[in-house]
Amino acid sequence: MSKIVRKEKLSADVFLMELDAPHIAESRKAGQFVILMLDDDYGERIPLTIADGNSDKGTISIIFQAVGGTTQLLSRLDEGEEISHVLGPLGTPTHIKKHDGPIICVGGGIGVAPLHPIVEAHKAIGNKVITIMGARNKDLLILEDKMRALSDELIICTDDGSKGRKALVTEPLKEFCESDDTPSEAVAIGPPVMMKFCALTTKPYDVHTMVSLNTIMVDGTGMCGGCRVTVGDETKFVCVDGPEFDGHLVDWDSMMSRMNSYKTFEEDHRCNLDKIAEVLAGRDV
């Protein structure tokens, strides 16, 4: 049981929730996630990254977009209410080390949430951090102030030009790769397509690019293999070996089709509203 101590609406369908979870707050490190479940018997277990945490207060923050059945239900819970099950912290923490060159951190849409603790950790160790945030329009940008405060430089891109550059995140990423101040590493977190193209962008420049995958999961403990992806020639389990992998080695097409495993099924079972949301989301891909 975790109590929701704070709830904040970050954009039309994106929410932040601060949860009372003292043991998770104490153990969690950048890059890790939780699995939560709302109903004891019929709920679904969904992975969500830990966007922030406060071990003194014993809380963690999750940020989610209300798109699927469980996240929509979750968005309807209010401060003071309880979430039945929160398991974590899961996954292998981000490997943070001191670099000479800058770290380029790219966050797309809600991907900025998991990016936040990673940027924070890079800053804490003394790395120079350049952050690129992208969204379809200015209303969908989240955590802008926090990211600005943490980053040495912040670049905003929107598809429609309503804020910052009217560009895809890969454009400034490419420019940094080409510049004299060669990045030591890139981190890209966002929709799979965005991560795929970020990895393709950095590849010719040989800039190591770390991505964080959010695949379908059940247990989150390495028992079921539902989260597996092909990385290089190997099968890896995102919940144990990941969620972070070398973006240049991930088999993106396989991963994206695996993420759509239940699409037809879900379409059969969901209400119309959900179907519309899915069609809309599908347009970007």
Next chain:
Amino acid sequence: MSNMSTYKEADLLSKEADNLIESLGLPASWSTLGPKEKRSLPQQDMPTQDPIQRGGNMDEVALGYTENQAIIEASRCLVCKNAPCVKGCPVSIDIPGFVCATAKGNFKEALEIIQESSMLPAICGRVCPQEKQCMELCTVGKMNRDPMESVAIGRLERYLADRGADQKSNVEILPSTGKKVAIVGSGPSGLTTAADLVRLGHGVTVFEAFHKAGGVTVYGIPEFRLPKSIVQREVGKLESMGVKFVYDYLIGRTRTVRELMEKDGFNAVYVANGAGLPKFMNIDGENLVGVFSANEYLTRSNLMKAFEKKAMTPIYPSKKVAVFGGGNVAMDAARTALRLGAKEVHIVYRRTGKEMPARVEEVHHAQEEGIIFDLLTNPVRILGDDKGRVKGIECLKYKLGEPDASGRARPEPIEGSEFLMEIDTCITALGNGSNPLVTGTTPELNTNKWGNITVDEKTGATSMEGVFAGGDIVQGAATVILAMGDGRVAAQGIDEYLKAL
């Protein structure tokens, strides 16, 4: 057992038993039965749901003995002085003791005898491979030259456990020792250790990663073989004895073993966190959509209840399914797929039926339900369509060659025997690797080359002081009862360790 051949309705079995009881005057006449009369009693078939009907529901297949069936079956026991059966039981239940009590109709006493050694009889009676344990050593079976013809000890155990479901256990709980033990994992091994230790007066807390207790008995074994309400009932009993359960708590992540001891003040830890990474075959196409480990498929169906409309967890809508493997898990996956609406389900196994590790009873049930067995067949690659979904498998036919080191005939591929099987779902039931979460975060624990924790067999003690281990994390693949046996050994080891503190 004799119901392997033809299906007999439950009503008929019950009537036959009633008639026999009446004509023999059992149980009153039990003490007058000689060995010859006992041997002439027919083994009682387990009443089951109709094979066609049950393919369409998740309800338990085996319905359990009637009272008269139990009395007849128990009366078949020859009450051997040396009780060979007990040696076959990993938790050493006094089998002749409870069987005799049953034959006399003293059901309450019979259950109490079992409870002295096992807190989980309703589970064991259903899922233990008795024919390879107690029943293998039973004199009646020896005389019949078939362990399946032994006294059906497991069925009796199940009957007593179900009959006495509400019977208050009379186990004594010793006064508190003030010592605290953490148990990692709430599967059969952890629950057994918890039961033993709590009776000895120790404070016991079980940490479970999932939202429900039971481990493999809730996520792996299907409802139609072991109803979840039964596991719930057994867990409830432990709770009433004072065992504390903490859910959503992953040792190795939420807390390490060391932290449990240093921060939370546990004096000892029992690691029974179960199976790890499911094995795949390393063939082409294994990451296509529609390929699942049996663990995932069964967890979705069992623990997440994907077979019920209300469930939010989806399960793949399969029409034609191939299950790779020949163990109980393969049977469970195949029979689950059938119940979820698949029209055609194949078991694809490299050797012959004789070598199949699954219990005869499970194979028989699967056959009755219409599962197709493709024996001496092995998949070589999985084929996908343009959307990355499974559309078929390419298989190779095998023949049996010379026996290998294990004495089992080695299957050899027949060259040029490739053929295609059109299917939309593959389920792999090939066992599991070791779980890395505890060992990876506890460098003090010694492991073998497969990543399993090494322990002192007599006490379950690991290389780290105060830490014990058992079940799958030690054995690789233990059955429910072997895991329980480990739990029993470790409980003694832990008790001795705590006393010496």
